[in-house]
Amino acid sequence: MTFVQKYLAWGAGVLALLIALIFALPGGKVRGFDAAGFGNIPILDGGRVKPLDSLARNSLLVIHSRQGFRYEGRTIGPDEWLLDVMFRPQVADQQPIFVIDDPDVIGLIGAKQTKNRNYFSFADLSSHLEEIQKQAQNAQPIAPQKRTRFQSAIVNLFDRAYLYYKLRNTLQLAGSPGLGWELQSISDAEASARHQELMQFAAFRILPPLPGGNPDAWKNVGEGLRAMASGQGVHPALVPLARLNAAYAANDPASFNQALADMNGVVSTLKPGALSHANNEVVFNRAQPFFVGLSIYFVAFMVLCISWIYKPDLLRPTAYSLLFAGAIVHTLGLAARIILQGRPPVTNLYSSAVFVGWGAVILGLIVERMYRKGFGTAVAAAAGFASLIVAQNLGTEGDTMEMMRAVLDSNFWLATHVVTITIGYSGTFLAGAIAIGYAIRKHIVTKVDPETDKALVDMAYGIICFALFFSFVGTVLGGIWADQSWGRFWGWDPKENGALMIVLWNAIILHARWAGYVRERGTMVMAIFGNVITACSWFGVNMLGVGLHSYGFMDQAFYALTGFIISQLVFMAICYAPARFWVEKPHGKA
Amino acid sequence: MIKTLASRIWAFFKSFQLTIVLLALLMLLVVFCTLAQVELGTAGAVNAYMRSFFVWHQFSFLSFPVPTFPGGGLVGLMLTLNLIAKTLDIQRSWAKAGMWLVHAGLVILFAGEFVAGLMQVDTNMSIEVGQTVNYVQSYKNMELAVIDTTDPTWDEVYSVPDTLLSKGGTIAIPGTPITLNVKRYFPNAELSNLGAGGQPSGATAGIGPNVAIVERPTVTNDNEMNMGSVLVEPIAGGHSYGIWLASMALGAPQSFTHEGHTYSLSMRLRRQYLPYSFTLKQFRHDVYPGTDIPKNFSSLVQVVNPSQKESREVLIYMNQPLRYEGKTFYQASFGKNDTLSVLSVVENPGWLLPYVSCVLVSLGLLVHFAIVLRRSLKRRQDKKEG
Structure with missing residues (x-):
């Protein structure tokens, strides 16, 4: 690699990071309105601000x-x-x-x-x-x-239409003259019914708690109006809200932006800290680190594929540096979620997908440093991309930073058991991805290259050892958590069984290899089947809908899982196809 | 001859083939057990697949069930023997110290599951706020309770477990002049008001004559209950008090009087009385602000144990159970508009074994990795020098 190539390669990574940074910058005003500033207003919804x-x-x-x-x-x-x-x-x-x-x-x-x-x-x-x-x-x-x-x-x-309908009737009743008019006609004959309606449909609570009251007692507009009608005075946030409403409806950006500044003033007096916390979350939302990350992984993977046929000396390090840039964005996103939520990285299915991808990418980076053949980059980019796509699809059901249900509310166990077991998933998937790469390579590469084959098998073997260690420790920690909170170590609950399956399968692979029952190809076929086991344990058990652990049933996911399993079986067949299908092809025909 | 046989058995038990076959069987069992939980419920599936030596299947053309697959007990036992053989077979050298520890730890882990399978008892305790309870009750097993309610301050309870009822025949109640003649036992039945053309229950006393009864297949699903019912004829002093129907489906107990003593009859979940009692002082069900998402459940309980001269308050909440006198009480459920707290109770004498195992295995893996790391560093060094 020449000096120039090195700089070009790292330049690509830096460029990717710069593009990621641009996403995080605030957008301009919309028709003169500070819509981004409006989005910054803190509310209470789903149990959190x-x-x-x-x-x-x-x-x-x-x-x-x-x-x-x-x-x-x-x-x-x-x-x-x-x-x-x-x-x-x-x-x-x-x-x-x-x-x-x-x-x-x-x-x-x-x-x-x-x-x-x-x-x-x-x-x-x-x-x-x-x-x-x-x-x-x-x-x-x-x-x-x-x-x-x-x-x-x-x-x-119906659920979507109802959500829309609720949003329409949260700050003002749709079709009424607006919140300012509500404030003026606080004591007219139908006011009480309107307040009731606003309370019933409110999608969120926007009025911060008043000093001296319960610090969690945020109110919705209907409750604020009701309190006002009963003579408890005007909630200080209602007036700027009414002005925001009127200015937006009258298409008056200057008054809107002024009212927004006043609203922020009220919020920061009543609930200091809420505004800056909200602002951090807005930056995180805007940056969309996981979307940007998966795009960078995609580009890295493409660049690496091209490197096998064109300018490998330049493109392979470029792909590595892009993968590195993607990993930085991914890591920052993960860190931001941890800070915003005040929780360990894995709290639900969505975040487990984000974390599995992250683990696979980090492992892949390490493998690439050790072997420098481009395979680590390829499988890491593919695994990172795939798991973030899964995460994007899991994240369409609403807030991904939802509050933890009572039994899961334990940062210690979330940080130890859940994180170790998820690293075990990452390892098993990465080993499977390497095995798929091995199988495809066997069929498309014309020359016999036992050294590379051996390197790939070594990688997969090392990662399976790693995955066995983490999934075993994670499973045992899970047992200890269960003993600590339910008084029993092991209950053969579906989720526990799923974790056990991964441990058993990795143990089988290693014992079969130590005993000499399987060699290169056998190990790789088994490693691909590890993907099936892990996917079933990760998603499949949730679909059964039984047990203490089942958090969330998913129906569409069933088809995705079936498709994934079939694809893995096909890869196993490809990997296991007899030797005449894949070695020593005559040149020019392949 | 004997030596070769012994060495063959030894070779069989320490072979890698056996390990792999057993691990594969265990995997299949885990899959079956998990899938079966949808139909059978967790407890039913675990008993059928894991806590048995064989998985039995009833073919329609045979009158008896046949074993179709090795159960968790058998596979676990074989795996334990395999592990022990393997552990003994591992070279007794420092280089293998890590593997020794790991496999010894696994043996203990398996032993722990065996102890749990054989000896773990799962029960529960439901307490309403202000109520004092001195017993735990089973989830599924039932009993026929015969209670001498003569003394208003003191109940004398005699109970007959469902397993004894299902054998039928006569059962003498110790300490009383009563003998129960079990006419028929229904492990699960459906009761209804006796209408025109209905099947009478066969009872001649109490509420029974007005009830129709139909036998139902037993259920094992976690959410369903067997309505165990029994027709009994209490006999005392040579006098029959008629045939009574007692059932899980009947609410109030029924009673008869013999020589000034009033005895009530009722079918209920099997109880185990404790030498101590719990009083629920407060139950809390906290939610996140503005939502129904539960944040915490907790029960403030007064534990009174006269034999230990103990009376203290304990807060049982999420991830924080009470371990007391060999039992673990954890917050499991609630009801009656947050005035009823349900504690699950687990008694497992082998609860410490997984902890011991966990320490051994972790230590073993660390030792092994350290040894492997040292070896590979040395090899690298040799390569450099060579």
Whole structure:
């Protein structure tokens, strides 16, 4: 590697980091409104204080499956969208954001399914809301596993429409003259009914707790108005909120931005610290480190693939430096989540996917440092990319920093048991990925290269030892946690069994190898099967819906898991295909 | 001859093949056991697959069940023997010290699971706020309780376990003049009001004559209960008091009087009385602000143990159970609008074994890695020098 090549390679990594940094920078004003500043306002939702921006992103993700959309030639971000929903529902109602894929549901709302039109606006849905609600209420008593496709789809649509409806009626009742008018007509005849409605539909609590009260007693607008009507005075945040509302509806950016500054003043007096905590989370939201990370991993993987046929001396180190840059972004994202949440890295299925990918990437970086053949980079980039894609798909169900249910509320055990066992998953997946690389390589590379083969097998073997150690220790720690909190070490609960399967399988691979029953290829085939075992243990047991550990049933994931298992079996077959399929191909034919 | 046989057995038990076959069998068992939990519930599946020597299957063309697969007990036992043989076979040298420790630790881990399988008893205790309870009750097993309620301040309880009822025949209640003649025992049954054309229960006294009874197959699922029911005829002093129906499905106990003593009859979950009692002083169910997501459950309990002259308050909460007199009480459930707390109770005399094992295995792995690291460093050094 020449000096110039070295600099070019590292330059690519630095460039990737710079691009990642650009994501974290705040965007400009929207039509003169400081929408980003509005997104910074702290609220209480789902048991924790978070910025409105997080709520906007998660709601849009639930309703639209993305964090933004194109409308009338412009990209609408989550903050602007939420402003429209809450303060200009007449505008937001026209935006086609509801994704509906199920043909029966589309039929129900009277639109023909065409290739381009799976997106509907709230206005499109509004004339069918009663029917949607009726159908959903019929389906809701049925257990999620037993619902038909239509029933799942209609319940899902109803939940999304209801979320939208709640957002529309949280700060003002949609169709009313606004919050300022509510404040003026606090004692008119229908006021009490309106307050009741606002309380019932409130999607979040925006009024910070007053001094002297319970520090967690955030209120929603309806509760604030009710307190005011009963003579407890005006909550200091209601006035700037009403001005924000009026200015946005009247398209007056200057007054809006002024009202926002006043709102921030009120919040920082009532709840010092909440504003800066919210701001940190907004930076994290904007940076989207896991999305940026998976993009960098993808580029790194592509560059590495190209390096096998073109300019390997330049492109292989470039891919490594890109992988390194991706790992930095990924690590920062992980660290940010730990700090924001005040929890160890793995708290739910989403974060376990993020962490498994991170573990695989770090292991891959180490392997690449040791062998320098590009394989470590390839499998690490592929594993990091794949697991972050899984995480992105798991993260569409709402807040990924949800509060921990009572029994899981133990930072000590989350940090020890959960982290070690997840590292065990990472190792098993990485060994499987190396084995897949080995199998593919056997078929496409024309020349026989026993040295590289041996290096790959050594890598896989080393990583399986590593994975056995971590999954065993993690499983035993899990047993100890169970003994400490439930008084029994082992209960053959599905999640425990899943962890045990990984330990047993890795133990089988190692014993079979030590005894000489399997050699190179056998070890690799077994390592690929490790992927199947790990995936089943990780996701499969949640689908059974039994036991103390089952946190969250997923139906669509079942098909993804089946597809993954089939693909791994195919790879095993490829790896096990007899020698004549894969060595010493005549040149020019391959 | 004997020597060759012995050495063959020895070779069999220490072979790697056996290890791999057993590990594979164990994996399959774990898969079956996990899948079976959907139908059988956790306890049912574990008893069928793990805590048995064979997995039995009832084929429709045979009148008796046949073993179709080795159960967890057999595989575990073989694996333990394999492990012991292997451990003894490992070269007794410092270089193998780590592997020695690891395998010895695994033997203890298996022993722990055996002890748990044979001796662990799972029960529970439900207490309402303000109530004092001095017994734990089974999840599934039932008993027929015969209670002398004559003295308003003191109940004399005699109980007949369901296993004894299912044998039928006559059962003398010790300490009383009563003998129970068990007419029929239903492990699970459905009761209903006797309408026109219904099947009468066969009872002649108490509420039984007005009830229809249909036998049902027993259930093992965690969420379902067997409604064990029994038809008994109490006989005292040569006099029959009629045939009574007692059932899990019947609420209030029924009673009869013999020579001034009133005896009540009821079917209930099997109880084990304790030499100490728990009084629930407070139950808390905390949620995260503005949500229904549970943050914490806790029970403040007054433990009173006259034999130890002990009376103290204990807070039992998430991840913080009470270990007392060989039993572990942990916060498991709640009900009745947060006024009822359910504590799960586990008694496992071998609870320390996994801890010992864990220490041994971790130590062994560390020693082994240290040895391997030293060896590879030395090799690298030799390479440099050579």
